[in-house]
Amino acid sequence: MGSRASTLLRDEEIEEIKKETGFSHSQITRLYSRFTSLDKGENGTLSREDFQRIPELAINPLGDRIINAFFPEGEDQVNFRGFMRTLAHFRPIEDNEKSKDQNGPEPLNSRSNKLHFAFRLYDLDKDDKISREELLQVLRMMVGVNISDEQLGSIADRTIQEADQDGDSAISFTEFVKVLEKVDVEQKMSIRFLH
Amino acid sequence: MEGLLSVILGLLSLWFTLAFLMIVLPSIFGLSLGISELYIKILVKTLEWATLRIQKGIREKRAEVQKIPSSNVIIQRDHTTMEEAIAGLRRGDFELSDAFYYCKKGLEAIVEDEVTQRFTSEELVSWNLLTRTNINFHYISLRLTVVWVIGVFVRYCLLLPLRVTLATIGILSMIVGTTLVGKLPNSETKNWLSDLVHLTCSRILVRALSGTIYYHNKQNKPQKGGICVANHTSPIDVIILTNDGCYAMVGQAHGGLMGVIQRATVKACPHVWFERSEMKDRHLVTKRLREHVADKNKLPILIFPEGTCINNTSVMMFKKGSFEIGGTIYPVAIKYDPQFGDAFWNSSKYGIVSYLLRIMTSWAIVCNVWYLPPVTREEGEDAVHFANRVKSAIARQGGLTELSWDGGLKRAKVKDTYKQEEQKNYSMMIIGNGSSARGSVAAD
Numbered sequence: 001m002g003s004r005a006s007t008l009l010r011d012e013e014i015e016e017i018k019k020e021t022g023f024s025h026s027q028i029t030r031l032y033s034r035f036t037s038l039d040k041g042e043n044g045t046l047s048r049e050d051f052q053r054i055p056e057l058a059i060n061p062l063g064d065r066i067i068n069a070f071f072p073e074g075e076d077q078v079n080f081r082g083f084m085r086t087l088a089h090f091r092p093i094e095d096n097e098k099s100k101d102q103n104g105p106e107p108l109n110s111r112s113n114k115l116h117f118a119f120r121l122y123d124l125d126k127d128d129k130i131s132r133e134e135l136l137q138v139l140r141m142m143v144g145v146n147i148s149d150e151q152l153g154s155i156a157d158r159t160i161q162e163a164d165q166d167g168d169s170a171i172s173f174t175e176f177v178k179v180l181e182k183v184d185v186e187q188k189m190s191i192r193f194l195h
Numbered sequence: 196m197e198g199l200l201s202v203i204l205g206l207l208s209l210w211f212t213l214a215f216l217m218i219v220l221p222s223i224f225g226l227s228l229g230i231s232e233l234y235i236k237i238l239v240k241t242l243e244w245a246t247l248r249i250q251k252g253i254r255e256k257r258a259e260v261q262k263i264p265s266s267n268v269i270i271q272r273d274h275t276t277m278e279e280a281i282a283g284l285r286r287g288d289f290e291l292s293d294a295f296y297y298c299k300k301g302l303e304a305i306v307e308d309e310v311t312q313r314f315t316s317e318e319l320v321s322w323n324l325l326t327r328t329n330i331n332f333h334y335i336s337l338r339l340t341v342v343w344v345i346g347v348f349v350r351y352c353l354l355l356p357l358r359v360t361l362a363t364i365g366i367l368s369m370i371v372g373t374t375l376v377g378k379l380p381n382s383e384t385k386n387w388l389s390d391l392v393h394l395t396c397s398r399i400l401v402r403a404l405s406g407t408i409y410y411h412n413k414q415n416k417p418q419k420g421g422i423c424v425a426n427h428t429s430p431i432d433v434i435i436l437t438n439d440g441c442y443a444m445v446g447q448a449h450g451g452l453m454g455v456i457q458r459a460t461v462k463a464c465p466h467v468w469f470e471r472s473e474m475k476d477r478h479l480v481t482k483r484l485r486e487h488v489a490d491k492n493k494l495p496i497l498i499f500p501e502g503t504c505i506n507n508t509s510v511m512m513f514k515k516g517s518f519e520i521g522g523t524i525y526p527v528a529i530k531y532d533p534q535f536g537d538a539f540w541n542s543s544k545y546g547i548v549s550y551l552l553r554i555m556t557s558w559a560i561v562c563n564v565w566y567l568p569p570v571t572r573e574e575g576e577d578a579v580h581f582a583n584r585v586k587s588a589i590a591r592q593g594g595l596t597e598l599s600w601d602g603g604l605k606r607a608k609v610k611d612t613y614k615q616e617e618q619k620n621y622s623m624m625i626i627g628n629g630s631s632a633r634g635s636v637a638a639d
Contacts, residue, residue, distance in 0.1 A: 030269050031306065034269060037312070052608070053311065054310070055308070055311070055609040055613075057301050057304045057308070059616075061617055062301060063614075066297070118292075118298060121298065122291075138294065142297070142618065143618055144615050146619050155625070159290075176291065183295075188295040189298060191273070192270055192273070193269065
């Protein structure tokens, strides 16, 4: 029963996570139990393999990129805090959060942060630009072997052409936001967490 | 010193005599003294009382804070299909927002997925007074703690020794009995004796688990020359089913204690044990099973087509092999009551011995067994479809969730073909029928 001690979450930690992510107390404890069940190494952190063991994620064409989003630059382990921080991007935007004071730090689940999350899936080298090459990589992941290089190339060219405003043949975050102006990001990038 | 020794010996023999008279003897004749029924009744009352206390305690203690996490459901999943989510009104063409769909899907799977949680123990609605399930249930009241302490005493000091004794008697008589019967020449008498040994021993073993089993629709019981397929939670499924009739078992040859039992029983009864290497040879397996089924005098075969233990909340993919053999299939649904003890064998976490110890220190094993009407493969139906049809019937009857995932994912990685399937669907959507790029009409 020694392992039980490590499966408990301290109240202070819960409070801190609550403040940072906006998740409720019971959501945090439930997600913690999910976290520990994914943690096969039982060392309080998740590795890429722990994520890859989820079959539904393994068959997701963008699965690898999504997993990447959990790992800070150069690290191959993520702790519960980091796990929650990433998940928090997918909390729905609640009404009382919309009217919150504008001076505080922007909540992780804001429209802009949700878009940033998606942007980083494309922007592999983190230079705040989606290059043609980066776009092609993501496209290839999504379509597999079913579309020819030529066709995919023309899709990439068209996409960049439509988004590019400053003529650098790449998509900056501002341009990315502009293109997705009319998209219901709140709905498409939110998960319905139960209370 | 000698006095002490004789006292111990005396006690031991008294213990075994009692165990023999009260349990083994009734087992041979399939009788019940009604003790376990009484025990279960008391248990149900106690657990009901405990649930009430816990609910009350929680309401008093932290009325304003959250409710107990009554289930492990964290999110409400979005079941919008890719076509609906991405396509919307448009047809064809890639858009940057298409990645959102996969993002959301992926994150949902990380928070809660259909597969991996089936390989861990089911979460309970209310604490059943076992220490190991106490993660979500903290100190409530003195009275509850006293009851829990009494429970620990009863389970570890009274039930455990009794159950271990019974399990030892059961397993030993199984090995000795079948070996002896195996020496006889093949005849009606041999089959009859073999059935008797199997039945008696499994009855003893069920009592060793304080098993209370409710069999439904006995008129559909598997007949000779048929194949019985059931959902799989634990190795004790076998004992649960054998308790009500004999089967020829099919499975992998094991080592250790299981191996000894397997080698002994196969002498008396035509079980089919495969070596691990043979198991891969599908044709060989099918051929041996066909031969068995062709002989109408042989016991029905018992197969668990999921191929691995699932935590009894769902039924996973049925491997098609058992459905290619032909003959009549007798589906059986087994559903354990998790309140009294967790029957699921998490084989990647616990060995068989520690699993059995956990079971024997639980309250009891209570389960329902439903015999479903026999089915046969329809004209022109392929094995996969047939397997799915049987799976659905079992899931519906047992109140289990039906999943199309392969239980083999417990150990193996998911096949790339599933991802390729996703990619293909997406490609179809953005380039239509696959012949030309932009402007083509997407075929539905």
